[in-house]
Amino acid sequence: MSFLLSLAFKNxxxxxxxxxxxxxxxxxxxxxxxxxxxxxxxAERESERNIIWYESxxxxxxxxxxxxxxxxxxxxxxxxxxxxxxxxxxxTGVTTTRRTVFAGEIFYGEGSLYVKVVAVDPQTDGKxxxxxxxxxxxxxxxxxxxxxxxxxxxxxxxxxxxxxxxxIRTRTRYGAFQTFDLIVVGVxxxxxxxxxxxxxxxxxxxxxxLLEMEGAVTELTxxxxxxxxxxxxxxxxxxxxxxxxxxxxxxxKDLARDFLMIAQAKSAGSGILLVLVFIIAAVGISNTMLMAxxxxxxxxxxxxxxxxxxxxxxxxxxxxxxxxxLIGAVIGVGLGVVxxxxxxxxxxxxxxxxxxxxxGYRVTGIFYAxxxxxxxxxxxxxxxxxxxxxxxxxxSRALKMEIxxxxxxx
Amino acid sequence: MKLxxxxxxxxxxxRRRSLLSGTAIAVATMAITFLFSYIxxxxxxxxxxxxxxxxxxxxxxxxxxxxxxxxxxxHLSVANYDEVIRELESEQGxxxxxxxxxxxxxxxxNDQTYGGVGLGVDxxxxxQMMKIQDSLEQGSLPQAGQRxxxxxDGLAEELDLEVGERLxxxxxxxxxxxxxxxxxxxxxxxFQVAGFNESFFLMPIxxxxxxxxxxxxxxxxxxxLEDAKLVDAYAEKAAGIMSSLGRDELSVLAWxxxxxxxxxxxxxxxxxxxxxxxxxxxxxxxxxxxTMMVIYERMRxxxxxxxxxxxxxxxxxxxxxxxFYIGAIAAFVGVLIGMGITIPLSRIGIDxxxxxxxxxLEIGSIIYPQLNIRSTVFVFFYATIIASLASLIPSxxxxxxxxxxxxxxx
Numbered sequence: 001m002s003f004l005l006s007l008a009f010k011n012x013x014x015x016x017x018x019x020x021x022x023x024x025x026x027x028x029x030x031x032x033x034x035x036x037x038x039x040x041x042x043a044e045r046e047s048e049r050n051i052i053w054y055e056s057x058x059x060x061x062x063x064x065x066x067x068x069x070x071x072x073x074x075x076x077x078x079x080x081x082x083x084x085x086x087x088x089x090x091x092t093g094v095t096t097t098r099r100t101v102f103a104g105e106i107f108y109g110e111g112s113l114y115v116k117v118v119a120v121d122p123q124t125d126g127k128x129x130x131x132x133x134x135x136x137x138x139x140x141x142x143x144x145x146x147x148x149x150x151x152x153x154x155x156x157x158x159x160x161x162x163x164x165x166x167x168i169r170t171r172t173r174y175g176a177f178q179t180f181d182l183i184v185v186g187v188x189x190x191x192x193x194x195x196x197x198x199x200x201x202x203x204x205x206x207x208x209x210l211l212e213m214e215g216a217v218t219e220l221t222x223x224x225x226x227x228x229x230x231x232x233x234x235x236x237x238x239x240x241x242x243x244x245x246x247x248x249x250x251x252x253k254d255l256a257r258d259f260l261m262i263a264q265a266k267s268a269g270s271g272i273l274l275v276l277v278f279i280i281a282a283v284g285i286s287n288t289m290l291m292a293x294x295x296x297x298x299x300x301x302x303x304x305x306x307x308x309x310x311x312x313x314x315x316x317x318x319x320x321x322x323x324x325x326l327i328g329a330v331i332g333v334g335l336g337v338v339x340x341x342x343x344x345x346x347x348x349x350x351x352x353x354x355x356x357x358x359x360g361y362r363v364t365g366i367f368y369a370x371x372x373x374x375x376x377x378x379x380x381x382x383x384x385x386x387x388x389x390x391x392x393x394x395x396s397r398a399l400k401m402e403i404x405x406x407x408x409x410x
Numbered sequence: 411m412k413l414x415x416x417x418x419x420x421x422x423x424x425r426r427r428s429l430l431s432g433t434a435i436a437v438a439t440m441a442i443t444f445l446f447s448y449i450x451x452x453x454x455x456x457x458x459x460x461x462x463x464x465x466x467x468x469x470x471x472x473x474x475x476x477x478x479x480x481x482x483x484x485h486l487s488v489a490n491y492d493e494v495i496r497e498l499e500s501e502q503g504x505x506x507x508x509x510x511x512x513x514x515x516x517x518x519x520n521d522q523t524y525g526g527v528g529l530g531v532d533x534x535x536x537x538q539m540m541k542i543q544d545s546l547e548q549g550s551l552p553q554a555g556q557r558x559x560x561x562x563d564g565l566a567e568e569l570d571l572e573v574g575e576r577l578x579x580x581x582x583x584x585x586x587x588x589x590x591x592x593x594x595x596x597x598x599x600x601f602q603v604a605g606f607n608e609s610f611f612l613m614p615i616x617x618x619x620x621x622x623x624x625x626x627x628x629x630x631x632x633x634x635l636e637d638a639k640l641v642d643a644y645a646e647k648a649a650g651i652m653s654s655l656g657r658d659e660l661s662v663l664a665w666x667x668x669x670x671x672x673x674x675x676x677x678x679x680x681x682x683x684x685x686x687x688x689x690x691x692x693x694x695x696x697x698x699x700x701t702m703m704v705i706y707e708r709m710r711x712x713x714x715x716x717x718x719x720x721x722x723x724x725x726x727x728x729x730x731x732x733x734f735y736i737g738a739i740a741a742f743v744g745v746l747i748g749m750g751i752t753i754p755l756s757r758i759g760i761d762x763x764x765x766x767x768x769x770x771l772e773i774g775s776i777i778y779p780q781l782n783i784r785s786t787v788f789v790f791f792y793a794t795i796i797a798s799l800a801s802l803i804p805s806x807x808x809x810x811x812x813x814x815x816x817x818x819x820x
Contacts, residue, residue: 017706025699032692072522114525159477272448273685276441277692283437284696287430288703294426295707 004312008319012327018292023328025288026387029281030332030379031339036277038340038369045370046191048228053130054192056252057097057221059234061085061241064248066218073103073116075173078216079247085220088240095223097124100207102218104170106200108158115154115198117168119207119217128223131188131201138162138186144205147185151196155187162187168200172212180210227252285383286390289324293317293394300398301406310399317395318388325387329380337376343369413724417731427707431700432740438693439744439793440751445689446785447752448760449682451778456675457638459603462540465665466508466632468645470494470652473661475629482514484584487627488660494631497651501644503636506538509628511618515581519569526565527610528579530618530628539634542599542612549573549597554614559593563600564607571595583623591621641666690792697793698800701733705804712808713816722809729805730798737797741790749786752779 012019052058065077079085082098089096100119105112122141126132131149132140141149148166150158160166162184169179182202188195207213226233230251238249303313347368398406421428461467475486488494491509498507511530516523533551536542542551542560552558561571571577576594583589593613601607619625635644645664652660666672705712712725720728760777808816 018703021699021703021706025696028692028695028699032688036688157479273445276445276689280438280441280689280692280696283434284699287434287696287700291427291430291700291703291707294430 004316008316012323022288022292022324025284026328026383027332031336034336037375041372042369050192051256054190054195056255057128057223058227059222059251061220063246078218080216082217095127097128097221098217099219100217104168107167115200117200119202119204121204134188134190135186136189148182149186149201151199152189153196289390293391297398297409304403317391321388321391325384329383333380413728431704432736434700435697435740436744439741440748442789443748443785447779447781450780454780463603465668467635467641468633469663470631489627491628505634507633508535508539511629515579529612530615532615545599547598547600552596555616557593558596559613560597560599562607562610563598566598694796697796701800702804709816709819713813716813725809726805729801733801734798737794741793745790755779
């Protein structure tokens with residue numbers, strides 16, 4: 001066996017150019033695969049983060065009735081005793097903040113607009129949401145002030161500037177109409193278009209008073225580090241909360257189902273891309289490999305003529321192919337990881353491409369990739385195995401031929 | 411001339427080798443053809459939907475309407491739209507000119523309030539434009555002047571309404587007063603555009619005018635042209651017509667200049683161009699790799715022909731011709747197969763509808779890949795050229811070696 005190994009190794013170094021070209025085909029295929037996959041992963045991660053950071057946190061606690069009617073945002077189904085909920089959740093490693101979300105109509109100048117108003121607690125909101133980092137003009141909310149922060153598109157639609165006054169009309173928890181005047185203290189431009197389009201933020205204490213909430217809030221946003229796979233965490237939180245009937249924990253995945261469907265549609269689209277990359281790379285690998293072995297049928301004939309056993313020849317070629325696969329996969333994964341690392345840490349700056357474009361919300365112009373270990377390891381293993389498999393076809397074909405035919409083969 | 415003959419003979423003689431390098435080129439070409447068609451389909455679909463549903467090729471509105479669009483200023487309308495349409499239609503190359511009135515309503519049903527967007531349309535004219543008849547799921551189109559309406563299926567589901575039932579709408583009319591009217595649902599439509607399915611309903615424009623207390627007025631007039639390339643020229647002409655009518659209050663806008671829609675399309679196009687570039691690189695390396703392999707494997711042969719007196723230049727040309735023939739044939743086959751995959755798909759479409767629900771972009775639920783010059787002719791030339799050029803690298807080196815050296819090479 002060790003003889004066969006060293007023979008295979010000798011062959012590899014003897015045919016240096018062939019080895020390098022075949023391994024090169026494999027390496028290039030892998031590099032592109034890792035690059036593409038990392039990029040698509042990065043794009044997906046980024047949109048997920050935009051949901052977590054600006055819209056939903058990791059999960060939310062709401063009453064079941066509120067959840068059923070999420071679209072109409074009924075204040076009457078609020079959480080009566082948020083303190084109790086926070087007490088129950090203490091010690092679970094979960095960060096919480098309170099919010100009251102309701103529908104309102106903003107009046108400014110000649111007209112009016114229906115918006116989603118989110119009352120936040122400026123002191124704790126920043127622990128989960130990153131809205132304060134996205135202030136484009138003015139400043140973020142301060143506790144208890146009579147102020148409002150608007151999304152940028154909303155501000156533009158209303159034609160309103162920081163420092164001006166708007167009126168919001170809504171219904172209180174008991175259904176009575178309530179109007180209040182607020183000063184616009186800031187304008188947000190976040191990477192999440194939903195925030196820019198139709199959301200206004202006010203301090204929670206103000207909403208509490210104006211909407212007759214008496215301490216109740218419509219939701220508690222939770223944040224926990226394991227948000228990417230929230231299922232088990234949600235289950236344990238739900239179990240704990242069962243002491244407070246009527247409450248339910250909903251993960252960001254369920255809350256953002258619409259978005260995730262888009263993401264799925266997108267990944268169906270990008271899946272096509274990956275499949276195509278894979279096909280091209282696989283054809284490149286298989287063809288060079290097939291060619292590398294077919295070119296050596298004469299050599300196989302010679303070895304057989306000299307009395308080498310079929311099995312031994314097959315093993316040698318398998319080792320050789322494995323060696324080529326290994327070289328290619330190491331180079332490919334190595335370079336792929338380096339490129340991916342650059343794309344994760346530095347990103348690809350596409351400002352030059354995007355510079356002139358106004359798509360309405362903040363695009364940094366720099367795209368970041370993400371790590372996707374499964375794809376990297378999978379690519380490596382696939383590369384080595386594919387190289388070995390593709391060598392079997394031509395070598396066993398040559399072994400079936402008459403020795404004399406092998407020797408005469410061109 | 412003789413070289414061409416030898417090249418052909420070589421290709422036929424080394425059938426397996428030619429086949430292998432040919433497949434690599436063909437598969438790469440096929441994948442690029444498909445990818446480009448997919449991208450073209452995606453973007454073309456977005457464009458047609460935007461034009462048919464939202465902007466037309468050219469849009470005529472009251473100048474002030476745009477500034478206050480979100481406030482739904484019905485009094486800033488296109489008055490006497492019959493005359494405007496007559497004049498717009500008199501130009502060459504117009505497919506349709508349609509009036510539309512867009513308004514927002516509150517829909518009360520089962521003690522709940524829902525938001526809805528109404529569109530008053532001329533159903534006869536829309537046959538060319540929005541093609542509502544093709545999207546009709548149940549029932550029939552409303553009659554002009556009757557209090558009848560079409561619901562989008564998303565809205566119908568949300569309201570739990572069926573064909574034949576009646577529905578009361580409340581809205582702010584032209585004079586900012588409240589109007590209410592009851593309509594019979596005559597049909598349910600499933601729009602091509604996922605975003606429209608959420609909240610839109612249609613009614614005859616004269617009924618809408620009565621409801622909104624408007625009088626031969628529309629909020630906009632959209633024009634669709636036979637040839638999208640003539641948009642700018644037509645827009646200029648239309649602006650001239652408007653000012654000759656003395657209608658200085660109207661603004662005429664080509665759809666490429668409406669808001670950020672066109673910017674978004676360009677943005678998507680750029681992103682996809684980057685994908686296409688990555689693809690090109692990968693496909694090129696595969697093609698280069700196999701071509702190089704083919705030539706390096708034939709060192710000994712090169713030595714033979716060199717020893718027999720072929721000059722280095724002739725050798726390079728011979729291999730260039732071989733690569734060119736293989737490249738051209740394979741690229742042709744590749745484009746053909748790519749077309750073979752794309753053409754049926756461009757009829758059936760790739761259905762993403764399950765995944766696209768809740769998406770408020772003007773992207774249809776079904777993507778129809780589109781073949782164009784770029785994805786066929788251009789790709790063919792590209793692959794042929796890359797393959798031919800790739801032969802130069804190894805053959806030039808091979809031609810430089812002494813015949814004895816080449817003969818001894820493995």
